[in-house]
Amino acid sequence: MAKRLIPVILVAGFLGSGKTTLLNHLLRNNRGVRIGVVVNDFGSVNIDSMMVAGQVDSMVSLSNGCLCCAVDVSEMDEMLDRLAHPRSDIDVIVVEASGLAEPRNMVRLVLGSENPHIGYGGLVVTVDAAEFEDSRARHPELDLHVRMADLVVLNKIDRIAEAERDRAVAVVAELNDRAPVLCTEHGRVDPRLLFDEAARADDGPRQLSLDELLTETDGHDHACGDAACGDHSHLHDGYDSVSFVGERPMDPRALIAFLENRPPGLYRVKGFVHFAVAGHRQKYLLQAVGPHIRFERTGWARGEPRTTTLVLIGWGIDPDAVAHRLEECTAVQEHESGAEAMTGVHRYVVSN
Numbered sequence: 001m002a003k004r005l006i007p008v009i010l011v012a013g014f015l016g017s018g019k020t021t022l023l024n025h026l027l028r029n030n031r032g033v034r035i036g037v038v039v040n041d042f043g044s045v046n047i048d049s050m051m052v053a054g055q056v057d058s059m060v061s062l063s064n065g066c067l068c069c070a071v072d073v074s075e076m077d078e079m080l081d082r083l084a085h086p087r088s089d090i091d092v093i094v095v096e097a098s099g100l101a102e103p104r105n106m107v108r109l110v111l112g113s114e115n116p117h118i119g120y121g122g123l124v125v126t127v128d129a130a131e132f133e134d135s136r137a138r139h140p141e142l143d144l145h146v147r148m149a150d151l152v153v154l155n156k157i158d159r160i161a162e163a164e165r166d167r168a169v170a171v172v173a174e175l176n177d178r179a180p181v182l183c184t185e186h187g188r189v190d191p192r193l194l195f196d197e198a199a200r201a202d203d204g205p206r207q208l209s210l211d212e213l214l215t216e217t218d219g220h221d222h223a224c225g226d227a228a229c230g231d232h233s234h235l236h237d238g239y240d241s242v243s244f245v246g247e248r249p250m251d252p253r254a255l256i257a258f259l260e261n262r263p264p265g266l267y268r269v270k271g272f273v274h275f276a277v278a279g280h281r282q283k284y285l286l287q288a289v290g291p292h293i294r295f296e297r298t299g300w301a302r303g304e305p306r307t308t309t310l311v312l313i314g315w316g317i318d319p320d321a322v323a324h325r326l327e328e329c330t331a332v333q334e335h336e337s338g339a340e341a342m343t344g345v346h347r348y349v350v351s352n
């Protein structure tokens with residue numbers, strides 16, 4: 001019997017909508033299914049790969065550019081070849097796109113793959129239910145992404161009231177009456193849904209989305225400059241990212257003041273923070289999506305340098321000015337006392 005094709009499932013969705021959270025959920029609840037991942041981040045520091053590291057055996061990570069136009073089919077093949085080869089023990093590959101990726105190009109890259117061991121397993125699009133209306137108003141491209149999905153994960157429903165959720169479901173269904181819509185908190189999707197879906201790759205690559213790809217026109221001007229990208233604008237047109245690595249600890253008050261008064265357009269901040277405040281020397285995971293700020297306490301690995309590593313993404317921002325403001329948030333010296341300085345941070349700490 002021919003060896004089963006390894007399905008490649010694409011996970012796309014706007015900045016901060018919950019792709020890494022969903023991926024981590026799948027990795028933790030893999031039910032014995034061996035998952036290989038391709039993680040792509042827009043910044044030069046790949047925070048996403050740091051967030052899934054330790055949970056996954058096989059990972060290929062790409063930073064500093066959007067998979068959808070930073071690589072061509074042969075480069076995508078190189079990545080897939082590292083996970084899917086005759087001796088591979090991987091059952092399924094999940095590709096997490098950057099939050100600015102153009103799913104259509106990602107699908108094209110997988111469908112164009114010459115790797116004989118893989119099959120296209122479908123496109124999952126995550127949607128931040130709380131930010132959906134604002135985001136689609138600012139980025140009409142997001143509607144097209146929902147239309148292309150084989151499964152829509154309407155995430156963060158804990159942040160909205162039931163009526164708002166019903167409205168969001170109705171909008172998604174109107175955009176795409178073909179794909180199931182799952183309402184989730186923290187990306188908690190039943191993995192069987194994806195992996196069962198994925199098993200269909202036995203019958204050859206699924207081409208549901210391809211039909212749409214070939215017929216869909218989104219009416220936008222082409223602004224990418226990459227002929228392979230097709231005739232459309234990109235979410236990452238006009239976006240800038242700043243990668244910040246601070247050797248000196250961060251001053252908690254200054255960092256909170258920065259986060260609460262972000263430069264307009266700075267939509268996404270993620271990474272790890274080192275505060276050298278007595279009793280608070282843990283590694284703090286920082287996540288900001290739109291107006292929401294969140295810290296989680298985690299631990300430093302043995303020997304891990306105590307640095308602050310952040311990626312900041314926004315539209316119309318001045319990257320040098322952002323980097324400068326962050327530099328100003330670094331503390332001149334370690335705070336041996338003054339735990340009260342952490343009060344502002346504590347307002348945003350959530351336990352996992």
Ligand SMILES: Nc1nc2c(ncn2[C@@H]2O[C@H](COP(=O)(O)OP(=O)(O)OP(=O)(O)O)[C@@H](O)[C@H]2O)c(=O)[nH]1
Pocket residue numbers: 013014015016017018019020021022048098099100155156157158159184185186187268270287288289294
């Ligand atoms: N309240 C709430 N927060 C969530 C939920 N899902 C994810 N988050 C939080 O949203 C933030 C962003 O989640 P990620 O999974 O990193 O989002 P992402 O799509 O991978 O982000 P990018 O890679 O930057 O595009 C994190 O702080 C998550 O903990 C949810 O269902 N409810």
